[in-house]
Each structure stands twice: as structure tokens, then as C-alpha cells.
Amino acid sequence: MRGRFLLLTFAPALLAGAASAQAQVAATPGDAANGKRIYMMVGCHLCHGTVGQGGRPGGPHIAPNPLPYEAFARIVRRPPNTMPPYTAIVLSDRDLGDIHAYLGSIPPLPDPKAAAILNN
Amino acid sequence: MSKRKDGSTLNRRGLLKGATVASLAALGSSQAMAQAPAQSRPAGPNVSPADAGRPREVPIVQDNCGSDYMADVIKSLGIEHVACNPGNSFRGLHESLINYLKIDWHTCTHEEASVAMANGYAKIEGKPMLTLAHGTVGLQHASMALYNAWCDRVPVYMMVGNILDAAKRAPGGEWVHSVQDAAATVRDFVKWDDVPGSLTHFGESAVRAYNIAMTPPRAPVLLVLDAELQDGPLPPHEKLTIPRLPKMAPLIGDPGAVAEAAQLLVNAANPVLVADRCGCSQAAIDRLVELAELLQCAVVDLGGRMNFPSRHPLNQSERARAVVREADVIVAFEAENLWGATHTFHDAVERHYDAIIRPGTRLVSIGAAHLYVKANYQDFQRFTEIDLAIPADAEATLPYLIEAVKQRVPLDRKAAMTTRGERLSEAHRQTIKRLKEDALYGWDASPISTSRLAAELWEAIRTEDWSIGAVGSNNRPSWHRRLWDMTKYYHFTGPAAGGGEGYGAPAAAGAALANKKHGRLTVTIQGDGDLMYSPGVLWTCAHSRLPILYVVHNNRGYHQEKLVIQRMANRRQRGIDRSHIGCALDDPFIDYATVAKGLGVASFGPITDPDDLGPALKKAVAVVKRGEPALVDVVSQGR
Numbered sequence: 001m002r003g004r005f006l007l008l009t010f011a012p013a014l015l016a017g018a019a020s021a022q023a024q025v026a027a028t029p030g031d032a033a034n035g036k037r038i039y040m041m042v043g044c045h046l047c048h049g050t051v052g053q054g055g056r057p058g059g060p061h062i063a064p065n066p067l068p069y070e071a072f073a074r075i076v077r078r079p080p081n082t083m084p085p086y087t088a089i090v091l092s093d094r095d096l097g098d099i100h101a102y103l104g105s106i107p108p109l110p111d112p113k114a115a116a117i118l119n120n
Numbered sequence: 121m122s123k124r125k126d127g128s129t130l131n132r133r134g135l136l137k138g139a140t141v142a143s144l145a146a147l148g149s150s151q152a153m154a155q156a157p158a159q160s161r162p163a164g165p166n167v168s169p170a171d172a173g174r175p176r177e178v179p180i181v182q183d184n185c186g187s188d189y190m191a192d193v194i195k196s197l198g199i200e201h202v203a204c205n206p207g208n209s210f211r212g213l214h215e216s217l218i219n220y221l222k223i224d225w226h227t228c229t230h231e232e233a234s235v236a237m238a239n240g241y242a243k244i245e246g247k248p249m250l251t252l253a254h255g256t257v258g259l260q261h262a263s264m265a266l267y268n269a270w271c272d273r274v275p276v277y278m279m280v281g282n283i284l285d286a287a288k289r290a291p292g293g294e295w296v297h298s299v300q301d302a303a304a305t306v307r308d309f310v311k312w313d314d315v316p317g318s319l320t321h322f323g324e325s326a327v328r329a330y331n332i333a334m335t336p337p338r339a340p341v342l343l344v345l346d347a348e349l350q351d352g353p354l355p356p357h358e359k360l361t362i363p364r365l366p367k368m369a370p371l372i373g374d375p376g377a378v379a380e381a382a383q384l385l386v387n388a389a390n391p392v393l394v395a396d397r398c399g400c401s402q403a404a405i406d407r408l409v410e411l412a413e414l415l416q417c418a419v420v421d422l423g424g425r426m427n428f429p430s431r432h433p434l435n436q437s438e439r440a441r442a443v444v445r446e447a448d449v450i451v452a453f454e455a456e457n458l459w460g461a462t463h464t465f466h467d468a469v470e471r472h473y474d475a476i477i478r479p480g481t482r483l484v485s486i487g488a489a490h491l492y493v494k495a496n497y498q499d500f501q502r503f504t505e506i507d508l509a510i511p512a513d514a515e516a517t518l519p520y521l522i523e524a525v526k527q528r529v530p531l532d533r534k535a536a537m538t539t540r541g542e543r544l545s546e547a548h549r550q551t552i553k554r555l556k557e558d559a560l561y562g563w564d565a566s567p568i569s570t571s572r573l574a575a576e577l578w579e580a581i582r583t584e585d586w587s588i589g590a591v592g593s594n595n596r597p598s599w600h601r602r603l604w605d606m607t608k609y610y611h612f613t614g615p616a617a618g619g620g621e622g623y624g625a626p627a628a629a630g631a632a633l634a635n636k637k638h639g640r641l642t643v644t645i646q647g648d649g650d651l652m653y654s655p656g657v658l659w660t661c662a663h664s665r666l667p668i669l670y671v672v673h674n675n676r677g678y679h680q681e682k683l684v685i686q687r688m689a690n691r692r693q694r695g696i697d698r699s700h701i702g703c704a705l706d707d708p709f710i711d712y713a714t715v716a717k718g719l720g721v722a723s724f725g726p727i728t729d730p731d732d733l734g735p736a737l738k739k740a741v742a743v744v745k746r747g748e749p750a751l752v753d754v755v756s757q758g759r
Contacts, residue, residue: 051561053561053565084696115560
């Protein structure tokens with residue numbers, strides 16, 4: 001909830017315009033728990049998997065180490081490929097920031113030694 | 121045919137043609153006496169309705185039957201198995217096949233399953249098994265599976281029963297199970313059909329149908345068998361023989377055209393070989409490897425069959441766009457969707473597309489699809505501007521193309537070809553490395569990632585002689601094609617070509633039937649939505665002792681449909697929090713292990729912890745190696 005609080009703190013900046021609003025969201029850590037809930041609810045996981053691992057065929061992996069928020073938001077709002085667009089009407093900036101926080105919270109890849117069967 | 125007391129033969133047909141007064145008088149029965157007035161008149165419109173169609177003496181046994189001859193013809197074609205849901209319109213042939221021919225029989229719980237089973241069998245064994253159904257209700261059930269086989273160019277050999285003569289139909293059920301033109305239901309997607317009017321006609325048409333089905337492009341065929349022809353005795357004056365099946369010469373491409381294709385390949389800076397349904401035998405794969413190695417060129421396997429070894433350095437399927445983009449010559453082998461391989465299509469508000477290939481790229485297509493096409497169903501794909509079309513069987517033409525290339529490779533080109541091959545090999549190595557890294561994403565996730573599922577299953581079977589019996593309609597998830605070492609034609613036989621759900625489970629059962637005699641272990645990554653179309657085939661596997669491992673890719677819904685609804689909802693900016701409606705299989709979740717157990721199949725799961733998957737698969741493989749089916753329900757990611 002900390003992220004939500006910070007977002008509300010910068011509410012006047014959000015009113016100034018979308019670009020500045022995105023910058024403010026990027027400055028917040030976001031609410032990862034809410035982000036996970038939204039990520040699942042709006043169907044990000046359908047193509048990108050529940051932990052952002054990607055799908056084959058489907059979307060590319062987007063976590064761990066997601067794109068910086070600005071680039072991430074630009075793609076979500078106006079995808080350059082076949083990804084469905086998530087406009088602000090269906091996904092608020094706040095929720096988008098929380099999703100980004102969720103993706104940022106996903107732990108790093110396992111040690112390849114733990115998946116040694118991939119070498120067979 | 122029954123012997124009468126006076127020594128003359130008596131059969132149903134003879135009686136129905138009209139009995140003489142003398143013969144009826146000789147019977148001397150009260151029944152005959154009661155019918156005497158009618159006997160004084162010729163048969164025809166003047167016969168009283170009460171007597172019409174009634175034989176004077178009803179035979180209660182028969183010494184022979186038309187369906188025994190049918191069974192003999194079927195045997196002569198080398199058909200070894202039947203998959204069938206029973207129906208009384210083919211009761212005569214059913215009885216002959218089980219008691220006279222004693223053919224290997226596989227009881228199915230749905231006609232769609234029996235035809236899909238025949239489809240999966242033919243793709244492994246390279247020849248048809250027999251499938252039977254009612255000409256009406258059975259054929260309607262079977263129609264989707266026939267369409268899948270049609271789109272997949274698979275020889276399904278089907279016979280259906282019918283009662284053509286209205287005067288011979290029992291009231292009620294036999295009327296609703298009779299039809300004037302049974303094949304009309306499926307004529308758009310069978311290659312040939314016939315309604316034999318006599319046993320001689322049957323013999324000729326049965327052989328003709330087999331020949332047509334097996335001639336490229338291979339496809340389903342259908343014979344409609346009149347019940348009278350099956351059930352009745354052999355006609356006394358019909359001299360029956362079994363027609364000889366001709367030896368078919370291979371359909372080889374025109375030598376001049378083959379030489380032209382070879383010259384294009386040799387002259388090209390970046391030739392690419394594209395194959396879709398070429399790998400129907402090991403010879404086809406081996407020949408494609410020989411050609412690719414000769415040219416040191418890229419190969420793109422579109423996945424309609426196992427066309428090219430997955431770990432061969434020249435296999436560039438994972439970077440198909442890149443190699444197609446830089447190609448100056450593309451030769452396609454049994455690739456009907458060449459437009460799709462050379463374009464990208466964008467499903468946006470206004471649909472549009474881009475060509476991947478460069479202007480001036482020369483396209484050559486070698487395939488049997490150039491020989492035969494129908495109009496109504498659009499499985500022939502979008503028109504592609506091809507420079508050289510060679511109507512032929514690609515597998516049969518490959519040896520000649522290889523020889524033509526050998527004759528034309530100048531010595532001064534060999535170094536450049538070697539360099540090209542090394543560049544492609546390095547790209548392949550990098551691709552494999554990247555794929556293994558990609559597989560790590562979500563490795564410990566629950567639901568279980570599809571890469572983990574494929575990796576664990578590969579680990580469980582890789583030391584066996586294995587075969588993927590079938591995959592779902594969209595060839596998804598496709599990690600097995602990326603991670604597994606596929607070299608044999610039976611390692612992979614492609615998806616449901618018509619996109620009809622309900623293919624995977626029964627087609628895999630048919631593949632298991634074919635693989636069984638070769639001692640192979642059959643596995644399938646089975647979609648949950650697909651399985652629910654004909655789960656009864658699990659019982660068939662148990663009943664028929666088919667050694668097959670079903671690994672249910674249980675993403676709890678029709679995942680592809682979730683994606684397309686999501687696309688619509690986002691495009692219309694209405695949000696997708698309701699897009700699961702109509703697409704999800706939840707509330708309640710389906711417990712496939714319990715379903716399988718109820719159908720007599722050893723089962724494991726639902727598996728939700730990825731660390732539990734390997735041990736469960738190991739146990740299931742042990743069951744299959746004992747000769748029985750097993751199922752592992754894996755709760756998995758969407759893709």
C-alpha cells in the first residue's frame with residue numbers, strides 16, 4: 001500500500017498530463033501485491049505467464065528485470081506488435097505502476113545447475 | 121443361402137423377386153394357403169398391401185453372406201485393425217470382421233474418436249486402418265475428424281452403413297438412420313466416395329478407394345454399404361473375385377523442372393528449404409538432410425510433420441523469419457501455406473500484412489497439393505506467387521533433386537557453401553543456447569511452466585524409443601520441438617490440421633496402436649480442452665491395452681480463445697476482467713486424474729508443484745512400459 005500512498009501524494013502532478021503522470025508513477029515503487037492481482041485480472045499472464053516468464057508462442061519474458069517503467073508503459077499503452085493495447089481506460093496508471101512493481105519483485109532466474117536436465 | 125427340400129436354392133432376394141404358384145403350393149403350409157389369392161396375380165401394384173414384401177418361407181439361417189466377401193477384400197488390402205463405435209446399419213460387416221476375418225478390433229465411444237484414431241494410426245504406419253460408422257448419425261459425429269484428416273492429407277479408409285431400399289427398413293429407427301446420399305455430408309472433404317450396388321461393385325470400389333486414398337495427395341475416402349448387400353447371401357450368379365491392388369509408381373516431378381529448381385538452388389547465395397508435410401517417412405527426412413548438407417543451406421520445418429532433425433545445425437526453424445528474409449531462393453516441400461511462411465499478418469482493427477521475403481526472391485513449390493484441390497472449404501490457403509510449381513510427391517522427387525544439384529555444384533562454389541553452413545551452424549548453436557536460457561524463466565513456477573513440463577517429460581522418456589502420438593490443434597505448447605532431440609519421422613506427426621478440437625487424445629491412441637507393434641513408447645502432451653471432446657478414448661486405450669502416456673497440459677481453459685477475446689476487449693477498450701467467460705474450464709476445475717481412473721487408466725495428479733512432476737512422470741512411464749496407458753494431470757501455465 002506504500003506505493004498507493006505515494007501515488008496519491010503526487011496527485012496534482014498526475015493532473016498535469018499523462019507524460020508527467022507516468023514519470024511520477026515511475027518514481028514510486030508501486031504496490032507489488034496489488035500489481036500481481038491486477039496482472040492476473042487483466043490477463044497479462046495469458047501471454048507472459050504468471051511470473052512474467054513469457055509464452056511460446058505468446059509474449060516474450062518480461063521478468064525478472066523488467067524494462068524501465070517508461071519503456072514498459074509505452075509498450076503497454078501502444079504496442080508495436082500484436083499485443084492487445086491497454087489504454088488508460090482499461091488500465092489506470094496507478095495499476096500499471098503496480099504491475100511494474102510486481103514484475104520488479106519477481107526473483108532472479110534459478111541457477112542453471114538446478115535445471116541440469118536442460119542439457120540432456 | 122438355404123437349400124430347399126426340392127434341391128433348389130432359396131434366398132431372400134429370390135423370394136422377394138416373386139414366388140411361383142407352384143412353389144408356394146408345394147410348401148403346403150397354412151401360411152401359404154392363406155396367401156393363395158395373392159399368388160394368382162403377378163407381383164406388382166395389384167398385390168395386396170398386406171402381402172407385399174412378405175416372403176413365402178422365411179429363412180432362419182444362412183450359409184454365406186455378402187459381408188464375408190467384403191471382409192476378404194478388406195483383408196486383401198492389408199488392413200489390420202478396425203476402430204469403431206457400433207451401429208446396426210453395418211451389423212453384417214461387423215459380424216463378418218469379428219467372426220470370419222477375426223480382425224483386431226478397437227471399440228470407440230464416439231465416431232469422431234474412431235476416425236481421429238485412424239488418422240493418428242496412418243501417420244505412423246503409413247497406411248490406413250478401417251473405421252466404420254452409421255451412414256447418418258455416425259458419419260455426422262465423424263465429420264470433424266474426417267475434416268482434420270482431409271486438411272492433414274492423411275489416408276483414412278472409412279465405410280458406413282445405410283439401408284437404401286425403403287421397403288427393407290424397419291419402422292422407426294432404421295428410417296432416421298437411412299439417407300439417400302450419405303456421403304453428401306462430408307463430400308467436400310473426402311477425396312472419393314461410392315455406393316456399391318453389388319458385391320462385384322464393392323470389390324472394385326474398395327480397391328479403387330484404397331488406391332485413391334494412398335495416392336498423393338493422400339486423403340480420406342468413403343464407401344457407403346447398403347445393409348442388404350452386407351446381410352444377404354451371396355448372389356448365386358455373381359462370380360466374385362478380389363480385384364488386384366496395383367503397384368503404384370511414385371509421383372516424381374518433371375525432370376526439366378527438377379533440373380531448373382536444382383540450378384536455382386546451386387546459384388543462390390542464401391537458399392532456404394521449407395518443409396511442412398514432407399516427413400511422412402524416415403526416407404523423406406534423410407533425403408532432406410542430404411539435400412541441405414549438400415547445399416549447406418538453411419532448413420525451416422513448419423511442423424506439419426517431423427521434417428528435419430531438431431538439433432541438426434542447419435535447422436533454422438527457430439529463426440525462420442531471419443533466414444526467409446535473407447533468402448534469394450526458397451524451395452518448399454509439401455508446404456501448402458507458403459504465403460504464411462513468407463508473410464507476417466497483423467490482426468489489428470484493420471487487418472494487414474507485410475511480405476517477409478525480399479523482392480525478387482524466387483519461390484519453388486514441390487508438392488502433391490498442386491494435383492488436387494476442392495473449392496468449398498478453404499484449406500488450400502492464400503494464393504502465393506510461385507516462380508516454379510512442381511506437381512509431385514516431394515519425398516519421391518527429392519532423390520532426383522539431390523542428383524540434379526550434385527551435377528550442378530561447381531567446384532568453386534563449395535568453399536562458399538561451407539562458409540554458409542558454418543555461419544548457419546553457429547546461429548543454430550546460439551539459438552539452442554538462448555532457448556535453454558529461456559526455458560529457465562518460470563522454472564519453479566506454479567502453475568508449472570510449459571518449458572519445465574517439456575523438459576521433465578523429455579528426461580523421463582529420452583532413453584526410450586519414443587513417439588509423440590499427436591499434439592493439439594495448434595501445435596501448442598511447442599517446447600518439445602525446441603528442447604527434444606527429434607530425429608525419426610515417428611517422433612512427431614504434427615497437429616490437427618483442420619484445427620478441430622478433439623483430435624489429440626484419439627489420434628495419439630491411434631499412433632499408440634501403430635507404435636505398439638514396433639515396441640515404441642507413445643507419449644502425448646494433451647490439451648485439457650481437446651481431451652474433453654472425447655475423453656472416452658481413454659477407456660479405449662485401457663480396453664485395448666495401448667501403451668501410451670497422456671501428459672495433460674491442463675491450463676484450465678481454451679487458452680487460445682481467451683487470447684482472442686482479450687484482443688477484442690482491449691481493442692474496444694472494455695477491459696478483459698470478464699474475458700474468461702466462455703473460455704475457462706473452472707468452477708469446478710476438472711480433475712483429469714480422477715476422470716482417467718474412472719475410465720480404467722492409471723493416473724497421477726493433479727501435479728501443481730514442479731518438483732513433483734519428474735517423479736510422477738517416472739512412475740507413469742513405468743506403467744506404460746508394462747503395456748498399459750497412463751495419464752499425468754499437470755496444472756500448467758497457459759503456454
